[in-house]
Amino acid sequence: MTPAPWSDLRLRIASAAIMTPLGLAAIWAGGAVWLVVLAFLGGIVAYEWIRLSHGATSAATGVGYVLLACVSLALLRLAPTGFGDVLFLMLVVWAGDIGAYLTGRQLGGPRLAPAISPGKTWSGAAGGLAFSILAGLAVAAGFGNPRPFHAGLIGAALALVAQAGDLLESGLKRWSGAKDSGGLIPGHGGLLDRVDGLLAAAPAGLVIRLLAGQGGYLWA
Amino acid sequence: MGVTPITVTVLGSTGSIGRSTVDLLLANPERFRVLALIGNRNAALLAEQARALGAVHAVCADPAMYGELSEALAGTGIAVACGRQAVLDAARLGADWTMAAITGVAGLAPTLAAAEAGRTVALANKEALVSAGEVMLRAVADAGATLLPVDSEHNAIFQSLAGSPRGALEKIVLTASGGPFRTATREEMAAATPEAALRHPTWTMGAKITIDSATLFNKGLEVIEAARLFSLAPDEIEVMVHPQSVVHGLVYFTDGSVLAQMGAPDMRIPIAHALAWPERLATNSPRLDLAAAAKLEFLPPDEIRFPALRLAREALRAGGGAPTMLNAANEIAVDAFLHRRIGFLDIAAVVESVLERLGPRAASTLDEVLALDAEARDCAGRFAAARAA
Numbered sequence: 001m002t003p004a005p006w007s008d009l010r011l012r013i014a015s016a017a018i019m020t021p022l023g024l025a026a027i028w029a030g031g032a033v034w035l036v037v038l039a040f041l042g043g044i045v046a047y048e049w050i051r052l053s054h055g056a057t058s059a060a061t062g063v064g065y066v067l068l069a070c071v072s073l074a075l076l077r078l079a080p081t082g083f084g085d086v087l088f089l090m091l092v093v094w095a096g097d098i099g100a101y102l103t104g105r106q107l108g109g110p111r112l113a114p115a116i117s118p119g120k121t122w123s124g125a126a127g128g129l130a131f132s133i134l135a136g137l138a139v140a141a142g143f144g145n146p147r148p149f150h151a152g153l154i155g156a157a158l159a160l161v162a163q164a165g166d167l168l169e170s171g172l173k174r175w176s177g178a179k180d181s182g183g184l185i186p187g188h189g190g191l192l193d194r195v196d197g198l199l200a201a202a203p204a205g206l207v208i209r210l211l212a213g214q215g216g217y218l219w220a
Numbered sequence: 221m222g223v224t225p226i227t228v229t230v231l232g233s234t235g236s237i238g239r240s241t242v243d244l245l246l247a248n249p250e251r252f253r254v255l256a257l258i259g260n261r262n263a264a265l266l267a268e269q270a271r272a273l274g275a276v277h278a279v280c281a282d283p284a285m286y287g288e289l290s291e292a293l294a295g296t297g298i299a300v301a302c303g304r305q306a307v308l309d310a311a312r313l314g315a316d317w318t319m320a321a322i323t324g325v326a327g328l329a330p331t332l333a334a335a336e337a338g339r340t341v342a343l344a345n346k347e348a349l350v351s352a353g354e355v356m357l358r359a360v361a362d363a364g365a366t367l368l369p370v371d372s373e374h375n376a377i378f379q380s381l382a383g384s385p386r387g388a389l390e391k392i393v394l395t396a397s398g399g400p401f402r403t404a405t406r407e408e409m410a411a412a413t414p415e416a417a418l419r420h421p422t423w424t425m426g427a428k429i430t431i432d433s434a435t436l437f438n439k440g441l442e443v444i445e446a447a448r449l450f451s452l453a454p455d456e457i458e459v460m461v462h463p464q465s466v467v468h469g470l471v472y473f474t475d476g477s478v479l480a481q482m483g484a485p486d487m488r489i490p491i492a493h494a495l496a497w498p499e500r501l502a503t504n505s506p507r508l509d510l511a512a513a514a515k516l517e518f519l520p521p522d523e524i525r526f527p528a529l530r531l532a533r534e535a536l537r538a539g540g541g542a543p544t545m546l547n548a549a550n551e552i553a554v555d556a557f558l559h560r561r562i563g564f565l566d567i568a569a570v571v572e573s574v575l576e577r578l579g580p581r582a583a584s585t586l587d588e589v590l591a592l593d594a595e596a597r598d599c600a601g602r603f604a605a606a607r608a609a
Contacts, residue, residue: 030309080256080279080313083305143302146287216290216300 042070072206095135096128103127117170132159151219165200232321234259267292338363342494344370375490376469376481395462399434412564440532541581548596549574556604
């Protein structure tokens with residue numbers, strides 16, 4: 001498997017330029033807008049997962065996994081801390097994706113998990129982690145964060161969960177013999193490919209938010 | 221009593237109206253359960269209120285105060301958030317009763333969010349009905365929300381209406397204390413300082429509203445508010461100067477009856493009425509002493525010395541965005557006066573210039589209202605600067 005040429009980055013950026021403001025607007029709006037967007041995108045992702053599945057058990061597992069993420073994102077956003085929490089979660093995951101892509105491409109090096117996902121390198125994972133931590137710190141700072149160390153730590157934890165989710169989906173695709181999970185967003189494969197990290201990070205974010213002692217934002 | 225407590229959210233709990241509301245909630249813990257308290261910058265007071273009331277959420281609009289607030293509430297289990305979106309989300313949590321007491325245009329979006337949740341909104345934010353009246357009333361109607369007036373004058377009218385049908389109503393009278401310049405000449409008013417204008421004879425309030433009482437813009441804004449709240453035409457709303465501030469409002473009915481609401485000048489009385497409506501809540505507010513009041517005077521306002529009433533009626537007749545511009549221009553002019561950049565009489569002059577310059581405008585969505593508000597502020601700033609020069 002040869003790495004995709006740099007040119008697909010342009011298509012990725014063009015897609016991201018449209019998707020990112022829409023996503024941010026939905027997070028900003030919250031309330032019913034957020035629930036409708038979640039239900040719509042969740043439906044697409046669940047459909048893509050079903051297409052990749054072999055048999056009813058794996059399809060049901062996938063749908064449950066997507067549902068869990070959607071419920072987590074809904075519960076997180078409906079609380080007054082929701083705008084900050086979901087923004088934190090999303091930007092940590094997105095920055096991790098971008099950071100992994102850029103550093104992995106620049107540095108190369110030993111593969112992270114060649115049996116599951118030949119494109120991923122250790123350098124990409126480390127770069128993604130660094131980008132995630134920086135994004136988490138930036139969001140937290142925007143909300144008057146009094147404990148930067150804590151915010152960085154939670155950003156890192158969520159980034160690791162997101163990377164694990166990413167590998168999980170790669171493994172699933174490999175197992176079912178598909179290259180992309182769908183063709184909805186140009187340059188981005190399937191929507192599932194875009195949100196695989198978030199699917200894992202969202203329930204983790206909710207758990208952290210609840211364990212953090214109802215005291216405020218999930219990073220605080 | 222075994223009654224399910226009413227859930228309450230207070231938007232602007234650290235302000236003057238908010239503090240009075242919190243007093244009443246503290247005195248009646250069995251009747252109310254506090255869902256969210258929302259403040260802006262006073263994190264210490266917000267935290268103290270949230271602890272005392274056992275609030276579920278405490279939200280400060282200013283992210284810079286988050287650290288102080290979360291530290292003050294650490295270990296209490298009270299959820300803390302900050303920022304404008306957090307304020308909107310807290311307003312949307314769906315409390316049975318919401319006090320909308322964030323002043324100024326900053327209060328518009330949270331008040332609308334509370335109305336859209338479809339429960340009861342006690343309205344103390346004048347701008348919601350003056351600046352964004354159409355938008356607000358539409359949101360209330362669409363969501364099936366109940367609007368209760370907290371302003372002492374409108375609450376007095378609401379109480380005096382006593383559930384009578386609209387057809388039985390002839391006119392209403394809003395009373396005005398007349399402010400510190402009630403008997404001053406135009407020359408004295410032209411030379412008035414902010415300190416003199418801030419010396420209100422009967423009510424203790426914030427600086428902006430005290431100046432508005434001195435110019436009678438406060439009453440002008442209340443005329444617009446009354447027209448929206450009670451669906452009245454401009455000539456069905458009369459203003460009377462009543463220096464004793466004992467009678468807060470009167471309603472004339474078609475049979476010749478006139479009902480009035482009276483009481484000591486204490487905001488806790490109208491707030492308590494709105495909190496308990498349709499029941500009543502006991503308060504320890506000072507009781508009206510009729511013998512001490514002895515004499516009640518009512519005088520028609522002098523619209524030459526106080527042009528604010530005329531300007532407000534004109535804005536109400538013009539409709540559309542005119543009240544939005546009136547309110548925005550007045551805020552800028554009052555600020556310029558408080559900073560000694562313009563004279564007292566310049567306040568109304570600046571407002572009139574802005575209304576003339578910008579002409580008739582539409583403002584039928586919140587975004588249009590906010591854009592027009594910003595434009596009118598900008599324009600008023602330029603007129604104020606021209607007068608200061």
